[in-house]
Each structure stands twice: as structure tokens, then as C-alpha cells.
Amino acid sequence: MEILNTAAALHAYTENARRAGQRIGLVPTMGALHEGHLQLVRAAAQECEVVVTSIFVNPTQFNNPDDFRLYPRLPEEDAALLAPAGCTALFLPSVEEMYPQPTVVRFDFGALERVMEGEHRPGHFNGVATVVSKLFHLSRPHRAYFGQKDFQQVAIVRQLVLGLSFDLELVAFPTIREPDGLAMSSRNRRLSAEARALAPQLYQGLLLAKRLIEEGQLTPAEVQQTAAEFLRAEPAITLEYLAVVDAHTLQPLTDWQPNAPVAICLAAQLGGVRLIDNVVVAVNE
Numbered sequence: 001m002e003i004l005n006t007a008a009a010l011h012a013y014t015e016n017a018r019r020a021g022q023r024i025g026l027v028p029t030m031g032a033l034h035e036g037h038l039q040l041v042r043a044a045a046q047e048c049e050v051v052v053t054s055i056f057v058n059p060t061q062f063n064n065p066d067d068f069r070l071y072p073r074l075p076e077e078d079a080a081l082l083a084p085a086g087c088t089a090l091f092l093p094s095v096e097e098m099y100p101q102p103t104v105v106r107f108d109f110g111a112l113e114r115v116m117e118g119e120h121r122p123g124h125f126n127g128v129a130t131v132v133s134k135l136f137h138l139s140r141p142h143r144a145y146f147g148q149k150d151f152q153q154v155a156i157v158r159q160l161v162l163g164l165s166f167d168l169e170l171v172a173f174p175t176i177r178e179p180d181g182l183a184m185s186s187r188n189r190r191l192s193a194e195a196r197a198l199a200p201q202l203y204q205g206l207l208l209a210k211r212l213i214e215e216g217q218l219t220p221a222e223v224q225q226t227a228a229e230f231l232r233a234e235p236a237i238t239l240e241y242l243a244v245v246d247a248h249t250l251q252p253l254t255d256w257q258p259n260a261p262v263a264i265c266l267a268a269q270l271g272g273v274r275l276i277d278n279v280v281v282a283v284n285e
């Protein structure tokens with residue numbers, strides 16, 4: 001596996017691959033890799049001859065300086081996991097390399113970013129779209145792989161690809177969970193033993209909402225309220241939001257729409273660590 005530290009090296013590597021007729025898969029990450037990431041890398045390796053994984057803790061997408069400072073950084077451990085998963089090149093740039101000058105470009109994804117993560121983390125998706133655009137331009141992948149745990153991020157990147165005519169296929173993979181249901185996340189490493197023991201309750205809250213939707217007795221607002229109350233009953237969990245939304249538009253639902261999938265998304269803090277999770281429910285009427 002090659003290790004590439006500069007934008008120029010990444011560009012040269014992927015342009016060479018293109019000229020040789022090879023398919024390029026890109027897996028953008030912020031490192032502290034877990035099984036969810038590795039599944040993306042393995043999928044990319046099945047479909048592409050060249051697999052680039054980027055590890056870059058992107059400062060422009062953090063609205064909380066402590067979250068950025070404390071984000072786990074384990075490049076050596078990560079590199080050791082990537083090669084056996086089929087990664088052919090690890091792109092590991094510095095902040096100066098990705099941002100030789102401060103970026104003044106601003107993205108506006110409209111209603112898609114005025115809810116949930118976009119509402120609670122001002123500027124977050126502007127930073128995500130900026131760095132993802134840079135990675136797409138530098139590596140010109142045929143396919144780019146993202147995890148559905150960041151449900152809204154996938155919707156934003158899909159809009160980015162359409163809006164800027166990136167010539168690539170976006171591939172999204174379902175969330176991978178620990179045996180007790182906790183969604184795998186790099187931030188899980190920061191949980192204390194107490195917080196880790198409580199963390200699966202987030203998924204329980206989502207499953208409660210899913211069951212209530214499937215039973216078909218309650219309105220979206222009632223489902224939202226019942227699941228939020230379940231989570232707020234645990235004092236160690238600070239629920240930022242739990243939203244019952246249209247899985248495509250991500251707008252809160254006032255009523256169930258026939259055959260339109262619903263996403264239940266949440267963000268919560270446990271012992272100072274912010275976690276997100278979601279489940280998607282098919283509503284058939």
C-alpha cells in the first residue's frame with residue numbers, strides 16, 4: 001500500500017491509474033477506523049482495481065474546537081488495517097496541504113441542511129462539502145463510498161455530486177453495529193465505561209420509534225415524542241434531537257405518506273461525547 005501525503009502525489013497516482021484503464025474507488029474517512037470503514041474499503045476493492053482511502057480530520061467541518069482536538073488520531077493503527085482490506089493507497093495529508101489558503105467558497109444545500117446535523121452544527125456541511133469536493137477533484141474516483149450512519153451527509157454528498165456534475169457513482173453502505181446495537185463510530189473510543197454501557201440505549205430509542213411506526217397507531221409527532229421521552233428518561237443521555245423525517249427530503253413529517261420511507265435520526269451527548277444514529281423504516285399503506 002502506498003502512502004501519499006501531498007495533493008500532487010494523490011493526483012499523479014490516480015491519473016496514472018486512469019490512464020492504465022483502472023477503476024478508482026475512494027473511501028473518504030477521518031481515521032480511527034472501525035469495521036464500518038473496513039467494509040467500505042473491502043467493497044471498493046471488489047469493484048475497483050485502485051482503492052484510495054483518505055484519512056483527514058477536516059477542521060472546517062468541526063463547529064466545536066474540543067471535538068476537533070479530541071477526535072481520535074491513530075494513523076499507524078489505521079494503516080495496518082487498510083492494506084489487508086484491499087486499500088492500495090492511503091492519502092494522509094496535512095491541514096496545510098488540504099487548505100493552502102483559507103477557503104471562501106460557501107455551499108448552500110437549502111432545506112436539506114437546515115435540519116438535524118445542519119441545524120445543530122452550523123457550518124458542518126459546508127466543511128464536509130468543501131473537503132469532499134477537494135478529494136473528488138484530486139482523485140477523480142469512479143466510485144466513492146460512504147456509510148449510512150451519517151445519513152444526512154450521504155444526502156448532502158448526493159446533492160453535491162448532482163449539483164456539481166461529479167462524474168462518479170456514490171455508494172452508500174448500511175450502518176455496522178456492535179453486538180449490543182451501538183452504531184460503530186470513531187467517537188465510540190472516547191466513551192467512558194459508564195457511557196459505553198448506556199450508549200446502546202440510543203439504538204433502543206430508534207427501534208422503539210420504528211416499532212411504533214410499524215404498528216401504525218401514532219402520528220409522526222407522537223412517535224417522535226414517545227421515543228424522545230424514552231431517551232430523556234436516562235439522565236446521562238442529553239438528547240440533542242430525535243427527528244422523524246422523510247428519508248429522501250429529510251424534512252420532518254406531519255403525516256405518513258404512502259410507500260415513502262421514513263428515517264428516524266438522532267444526536268445525543270453521553271459523557272461529553274456526541275453520537276449520531278438512525279434507522280430507516282419502509283412505510284407501506
Ligand code: PAF
Nearest residue numbers: 028029030058128131150
Ligand atoms: O464521514 C466522515 O468521516 C467525514 O465527514 C468525511 C466524509 C470523511 C469528510 O471529512
